[in-house]
Amino acid sequence: AQTVTQSQPEMSVQEAETVTLSCTYDTSESDYYLFWYKQPPSRQMILVIRQEAYKQQNATENRFSVNFQKAAKSFSLKISDSQLGDAAMYFCAYLFQGAQKLVFGQGTRLTINP
Amino acid sequence: SAVISQKPSRDICQRGTSLTIQCQVDSQVTMMFWYRQQPGQSLTLIATANQGSEATYESGFVIDKFPISRPNLTFSTLTVSNMSPEDSSIYLCSVGGRSGYRTDTQYFGPGTRLTVL
Numbered sequence: 001a002q003t004v005t006q007s008q009p010e011m012s013v014q015e016a017e018t019v020t021l022s023c024t025y026d027t028s029e030s031d032y033y034l035f036w037y038k039q040p041p042s043r044q045m046i047l048v049i050r051q052e053a054y055k056q057q058n059a060t061e062n063r064f065s066v067n068f069q070k071a072a073k074s075f076s077l078k079i080s081d082s083q084l085g086d087a088a089m090y091f092c093a094y095l096f097q098g099a100q101k102l103v104f105g106q107g108t109r110l111t112i113n114p
Numbered sequence: 115s116a117v118i119s120q121k122p123s124r125d126i127c128q129r130g131t132s133l134t135i136q137c138q139v140d141s142q143v144t145m146m147f148w149y150r151q152q153p154g155q156s157l158t159l160i161a162t163a164n165q166g167s168e169a170t171y172e173s174g175f176v177i178d179k180f181p182i183s184r185p186n187l188t189f190s191t192l193t194v195s196n197m198s199p200e201d202s203s204i205y206l207c208s209v210g211g212r213s214g215y216r217t218d219t220q221y222f223g224p225g226t227r228l229t230v231l
Contacts, residue, residue, distance in 0.1 A: 043224070044225065045222035100162060101162075102147075102220055
């Protein structure tokens with residue numbers, strides 16, 4: 001069974017600095033997708049970034065980028081120029097191509113210090 | 115991304131009662147899902163809501179406790195039946211496969227915070 005592990009329950013960063021959130025996953029599949037979702041106190045799950053496993057190029061979305069290491073089964077999220085609005089729970093998630101079940105990690109709570 | 119709404123946004127209920135949560139999407143989608151997020155926990159898939167047929171439940175979730183309907187491609191309901199305090203959670207619907215959009219990405223509604231006394 002696929003599993004997703006986020007080893008950092010909490011992280012904090014100074015405003016305008018850069019922070020990296022870690023995620024590892026376990027799968028025997030070769031075609032899959034990886035996601036980072038953000039959940040602020042409003043509880044809305046917001047898609048931050050997605051990565052197709054067959055693409056070697058790391059995905060980027062403005063200040064958010066990933067470091068995807070397929071062989072190591074690692075998928076970290078880098079947030080540059082951190083802003084107060086980035087404070088939230090961040091969940092890493094896996095989706096096997098052809099299946100529809102998202103498997104989530106346990107989440108990392110990110111605090112931004114002004 | 116799709117515009118997804120959920121009703122109610124929150125509720126406080128007495129044990130033994132039932133609550134029906136609605137999920138409405140602004141356009142037709144192929145897939146709709148229901149997740150549960152217990153306090154301080156991650157998300158767990160309850161079931162896939164299938165249009166025109168019975169929902170597909172994940173291990174540990176049963177139809178008698180969480181009946182689901184999906185009468186069309188834009189609407190679904192989840193009922194939490196015979197509630198106990200252990201059912202206190204956030205319930206989220208998600209959608210995937212919006213026409214013209216990728217089928218491999220799920221977008222979430224705002225969630226329903228349920229407290230059972």
